[in-house]
Amino acid sequence: MEKLSFRHTTQKALPGAKAQAITGVVASGNLEVLLERALPATECTVEIETPIRGYGDVWAAVVADFVARAQPGGLRITVNDGGARPDTVSLRLLQGARLMEV
Amino acid sequence: MSERIIDPAARGWATSWYEASARARIDGFLDAGSFREIIGPEQRRMSPHLPLFDLPRAFDDGMIIGSGRLDGKPVLVAAQEGRFMGGAFGEVHGAKLVGLLRAALPLNPDAVLILFDTGGVRLQEANAGETAIAEVMRAITQVRAAGVPVIGLIGGRAGAYGGGGLIAGTCSRLVVSESGRISVSGPEVIETNKGAEEFDSRDRALVWRTMGGKHRRLTGGADAFADDTVEAFRQAALDAIARAPAFDLTTLEAEQRRLEERLARFGDCRDATEIWTRLGVNDPEAVPALSTADFDALLANLGETTHDAR
Amino acid sequence: MTLVEILAALFPEGHSVTVTDGLVSGEGPFRGGRLAVIGIDGDTALGVDGACRLARDVLDVVRRGDRTPILVAIDSDSQRMSRRDELLGLNEYLAHLAKTLLLADAKGHPTLGLIYGHSAAGAFIATALATRALVGLPGANPSVMDLPSVARVTKLPLDRLEAMAKDTPVFAPGLDNMVRTGAVQAVLDPDRPLAEQIAAVIDALPADDIRDQAGRARGGRPVAEEIAAQVVRDARLG
């Protein structure tokens, strides 16, 4: 398993008050994303465990785009990856952020 | 600007049990907002063994447990996620269910509900999984003996295979949908060990009429047949709670008679359609295509598929 | 030890235990009372017919209403893998057999498993693992799946699995690993009188299911007990 970790600063905190949310399933080509409101308002971390090695650059790009788009300030995000494609990762991250905004 | 074209509430069709994740099943099944998870994903109680095999872990180890309400009744609930490692029993996965059943004794809920979706034992943790299955079966009989019904619901992708099939057979009542399969040896396992002449695992119609929900319901291996919707499972579970058999000598003697009679009546049948014919089904070939309403009507006519001998 | 040797050691005065189609059934005098025996011999697979017969034997014992202990002696294959068995609902038959043993136990019959040969998967769960306590004899070989099959399913090289099996009891076949997992309470000493050892185990049967405690103490299941205990602690009805 490869472990990756990213830390970003956002312009604002993610709206909403939900303390945590989980979306997706660890299965082939899929992933689960756990989101917890556990950080200062303009910080966001994303930790990933993936069985597919050597895609660090792709993960970095996916996470950076997600952060720019969703502004998930305050979230500690943890990913268990089952070998998902980047577009699926991106979709799950956005789904997760939306669940936290409820 | 994005617009939301699809309003989930206005979709006009029900959530499929088969398609839903374990969490979505629980959410749709229990009274809205009543689910309280025990050892939630944030506790990260993941498998200590999968990393050894370089396999990804899940925060809940594929077993989601907790308490909630079903039509106001307090219940305990466990749901397997069939897409994670085939819903198989590993150490943490199994221990969560064992713990939930043990908790039922002091808490005395109206029922314990097990939403099965499992291929059996997780090979990477085989000894722990197999022992946990034995512990679960013991705990279920204790919970039943204390008067708490244990209801099994089977309609997920992975079915209830291997030890999952044995646990299902230990429950007070079983609700199954057409997609649900209950069996010990899976089709591929039989084919691998005994050859394609014994069982052609690619013949999916054969798989379903041998192990699928309709066959199990017709032969008394399940007590209720539900449409593949979360709402249908909820209704069927409520009915099942209301009339669960006791766990005592009378019940097991009745089950003994029931199972002996099945061997005597159907022991020489090669195919499910022969069994259905002997049960009095006029057109056995038509059974797989029957709608739930037509199938329920057929069951009502047969009249001998419902029993308390479990 | 073979079944014949086991029975001879348990019942020096003779017994009525017979083996038909690999199914073991009968009883013998034991400590002033009786000891009922059911089981599977000769690496026999357990199918619907066998499970049904063994369950009937167990219910016969329960129906008598005394507290005759039941010994479940096992040298079996796995469940019988066939189209007919699954067509007829093997899961119900195996579960029923396990339930009869669990009921017997609840009704005050001490139930004790004794694995002296092989056993696997559904046959193991429905018999020896459905007793209050399970003991083994040296040379017994319980398994869920043999390593070459595990290698095929997990797509890991066999030699790597064999290396892992040495210090990871959680997945590897064999009696020692099942002891460490807590499923097997103890391994008996074939050089000591068997009846005495069986009697001692029966006298000291645990009140509760302590297999997960043993699993933690012996390192074979490091977290199961703690997880189950936490669930019991945290559970509340809403």
Place this chain on the structure above:
Amino acid sequence: MSGWRREREARDARIEAGRAHAAGKVVAAAAVVDLLEAILRPGDRVCLEGDNQKQADCLARGLSQCDPGRVHDLHMVQSGIVLPEHLDIFEQGIARRLDYSYSGPQGGRIARMLYGGQIELGAVHTYLELFARYFVDLTPNVALIAGVSADREGNLYTGPNTEDTPTVVEATAFKNGIVVAQVNEIVDRVPRVDIPGDRIDFVVEADKPFYVEPLFTRDPAAMTETQILMAMMAIKGIYAEYGIRRLNHGIGFGTAAIELLLPTYAERLGLKGEIATHWALNPHPTLIPAIESGWVKQVHCFGSEVGMDRYIRERSDIFFTGADGSLRSNRAFCQTAGLYACDLFIGSTLQIDLSGHSSTVTQNRVAGFGGAPNMGSDPHGRRHPSDTWMKAGREAQVTGDPALMRGRKLVVQIVETFGEGLVPAFVERLDALELAKKIGLELAPVMVYADDVTHIVTEEGIANLLLCRTADEREQAIRGVAGYTEIGRGRDRAMVEQLRQRGIVRRPEDLGIEPLDADRSLLAAKSIKDLVHWSGGLYEPPAKFRNW
């Protein structure tokens, strides 16, 4: 003796030799090898019928059992290299030269044999192209074909899977060739005459029914959110925008998702009757909900699809059926229809390069073309206008007299940026070029050339290549929808943003689509069983697709 009837005389002699193994025209399955050895001559051009669907498999087995001492150096001219026997005969020396179109499952083995020199390759064709050559320079001496039933006169019922048969027979029978048909049964009277008996020389009663691959069945249960998102974009960003009524779909999951979104998503967009009414398409099971909801006016088919026969029979307003009620398909006519009478082709591919060339060839597989390049090309011989065609033409028009403008067919590639096993769909250079070099092909096996492609749809957005004015714009438009592949990450972000302002690159949000709405609940059918229900029980799926 006249020198102008030698072919006819040779044909008569072969038939005479074949009659020894027949009762009239009828040959027992056990006598196939004897028959073939009697009628075949070394070096013959032989069409062994088979395409991506039905197979003359009994005759293929027979041919592979012929004595290479008697039957050798054949030149196979056939649509499909699909069965193992199709290649066995090259290893055995029975055949030497090959001209074909589609290879599908044998793609890996054919590449190895080409590399090893066991096959002398003429060319890999499109279907129409190979059919055309049957009438010019690749006319078969012997055709080995498949039908459902025949009478003793040879009148042939090809059934719903007529496919290539009329074309093959036309070229062979009317040019002094011999036609052998395998049939599932000999009957007194065929349900309808698809091929008149005077074009059939021998009828073999096969040992088992001919094989048909259910190639066009896509299980809705396997459809992903990504595919649904792409389908939503295609419907809203292309079908609605251009008002596409006449079309052909490929066989991928993306296009199957479009079919399943017509009665749900497209219906809500108010597009019923405005798009997707007339089709050149096999009877896709996933089209059933759209048909049942009244979306589809008519469908002409290349072949049939396993399990769809009863449904088609009961929906003759939609499909082309014979007097007997069953489907009449015809690959040559349907390919022509797809080429000339459709305004849009949309299909998937494995690789797209920076210009927009695409290929389904990978380094070790020659999959062939089938019909996609016919459908997926802009026919320069088209002369009838349609709104769709004209709109596309206007978008492509750069310079010149507007009065001399002609339209453009829409050729759309719908691809996920990463395929199975995280293999990127966008590449610097097609593997096809490498393969062509390795096995010495004069022409690289390109499925759709860049100048035919008008749009690329991925989960990231739509690239409209018609609107690109320079090679640089085109490259950045492609990079702009290539997602997180290396090609996508190598984009010039500022330029892609400019292209987006000009509508050349369009994101889901530019189309008013929220990616999180791309949900499986949008599918009109979520399983094969749902399709059966939609069909009122008329669709009978193959066992491998059932879960009941």
